Amino acid sequence: MPKVVVLPGDGIGKEIIPEAVKVLQAVLGNNNNFEFEEYLIGGSAIDEVGTALPAETLEACKSADAVLLGAIGGPKWDNLPAQQRPELGALLPLRKELNLYANIRPVKAIPALISASTLKEEVIKNVDLVVIRELTGGLYFGEKGRKKDPESAYDLLVYTEDEIRRIVELAFQTALTRRKKLCSVDKANVLESSRFWREITNDIAKKYSEVELTHMYVDNAAMQLVRYPKQFDVIVTENMFGDILTDLASMLGGSIGMLASASLSGRKGLYEPAHGSAPDIAGQNKANPLAMILSTAMMLRYSFDLHTKASKIENAVAKVLEQGYRTADIAEVGGKLLGTREMGDAVVEAL
Ligand code: IPM
Ligand code: MG
Secondary structure, three states: OOEEEEEEEOOOHHHHHHHHHHHHHHHHOOOOOOEEEEOOOOHHHHHHHOOOOOHHHHHHHHHOOEEEEEEOOOHHHOOOOHHHOHHHHHHHHHHHHOOOOEEEEEEEOOHHHHHHOOOOHHHHOOOEEEEEEEOOOHHHOOOEEEEOOOOEEEEOOOOOHHHHHHHHHHHHHHHHOOOOEEEEEEOOOOOHHHHHHHHHHHHHHOOOOOOEEEEEEHHHHHHHHHHOHHHOOEEEEOHHHHHHHHHHHHHHHOOHHHOOOEEEEOOEEEEOOOOOOOOOOOOOOOOOOHHHHHHHHHHHHHOOOOHHHHHHHHHHHHHHHHOOEEOHHHOOOOOEEOOHHHHHHHHHHHO
16 A cells, blocks of 8 residues: 655644545545655654654654655744754754665646746746756765854855765756756866866766766855756756745746655655745745645656646646636736635636
């Protein structure tokens, strides 16, 4: 039986997860044999059991085929010691323990949402790119600490050859299934880790002569994503650069509330929207559940090979948007404003 662990987490995570599960149940049908198990994570877990990543949550995730995660964190837990906070105490260890080294964030301009973006229509129309972000190395996981004389702090950016190879290989493989263009983003004019990344990437490229490989500095990549995003097909980059560039790239798709993500280790995956727990709108039935819903489509695709059902969800989302339904983050004049639950219902209806 396929086992899916469901982790609502904090803030709007608690509101978008039920909508995603509702949509999943609808697409899977009544007789499906999927097992959904809910566990605590993040601030909610701190409040209930005193730790952001309870052992039983981690164990359940390890034995599951896939994990659905809403969002974690919030001001309530911001003043805890760093290692106990939801981000460093739960999300990062979970990514590391499950070896989720490949984070896939597809950015596609949805025609109905072009006017919701702050960017011009001619710039974002037909954008279709995917960012492959390394997720278990680099600055996020290097040694970090404080020193005296003078008072200082450091985070080390370290990559091993194997860590670079596996993510870059995946990026080339992905490019083969798409428009066969790969852009590796680094800062090789300054960073040694980037020069190493570039060497290995060039070496792997020898096996993939059909793929057109380019290298771009991260600062230029940020500018190019806004200037002319259609030049990109697959982008591969290290953890921190990928974090920053994917928030930026989300606006090409209309809103960060639309950006789905899959964090993979082979077929096993954790699926979560790229946005956070949005404490400012939590509990108000205002959050956009579509990134979470689109993340479940990625789950059906990557963990269960249910491509038709995944497309059904994606088409249903496109349809509700074409019908003019909007949550507040993508609202437009004349649009039909819906709450989180109502948007979930609309997607089920469209299915
Ligand atoms: C993301 C988020 C996380 C990250 C935070 C919540 C730690 O911004 O998934 O992009 O930086 O990876
Ligand atoms: Mg981020």
